[in-house]
Amino acid sequence: MNLKNLIPGKRSRRNASVRHEGSDVSESTDTMLALQTDFNRAFEDFWRALNLPALAMSTDDLASVAAPNVDVRDTDKAVEVIAELPGMEEADFDVALAEGALTIRGTKKSEREKEESGYVLRERSFGRIERVVPLPEGLDVDSAKATFKNGVLTVTIPKTEESQAAVKHIPVQRA
Numbered sequence: 001m002n003l004k005n006l007i008p009g010k011r012s013r014r015n016a017s018v019r020h021e022g023s024d025v026s027e028s029t030d031t032m033l034a035l036q037t038d039f040n041r042a043f044e045d046f047w048r049a050l051n052l053p054a055l056a057m058s059t060d061d062l063a064s065v066a067a068p069n070v071d072v073r074d075t076d077k078a079v080e081v082i083a084e085l086p087g088m089e090e091a092d093f094d095v096a097l098a099e100g101a102l103t104i105r106g107t108k109k110s111e112r113e114k115e116e117s118g119y120v121l122r123e124r125s126f127g128r129i130e131r132v133v134p135l136p137e138g139l140d141v142d143s144a145k146a147t148f149k150n151g152v153l154t155v156t157i158p159k160t161e162e163s164q165a166a167v168k169h170i171p172v173q174r175a
Contacts (some may be wrong), residue, residue: 065128068104072133076167078158081133086151093129095155097141102133103153138163 073080081102085093093106106129115120135157144157 037146051131065130066108067131068129070131070133076159077164078156079139080156083131083153083155084151085129085148085153088129088151089148090148093153095146095153097135097144097157098108100135100137102154102157103137104131104133105129138166 063069069084071082073082083104085104085106085108087110088106088108092108092138093104096103096105108125108127108129110123110125112121112123138160139157144155146153146155148154
């Protein structure tokens, strides 16, 4: 029995007629490509179902967008989102709160020039950054504050008094 018959996916016309004993490299390559396509489609459908703008992009769009590292800290009084944006300035990015998510978007630019031993080296790179962080309910988005220092963005969103009052701490006892 041929393993290709057990794996769902499209067969190419060329490989549909190839029936050799042993392995056929092009047949196994087509099978893996079909499997990869199926996986990509499944994950794209999953992210699209969440209705998050950055995650609903196609795979090609995601390859050109970098996602900065983010830490999310949930305290009793606020939610803090700390994003690493090295080499960027305040004018290079935008921070927005909408539809239960914090969005950080911007353009990262880097230029370097070096003259040495009779040659000149010039490097320029440009890239988009985007990160969408889902937020819990019960936040006072009108009182949100953002600070930026040494390439680190800190966004603090206080919790509403109702959500702070709803927190009940449970003491843990040793069994």
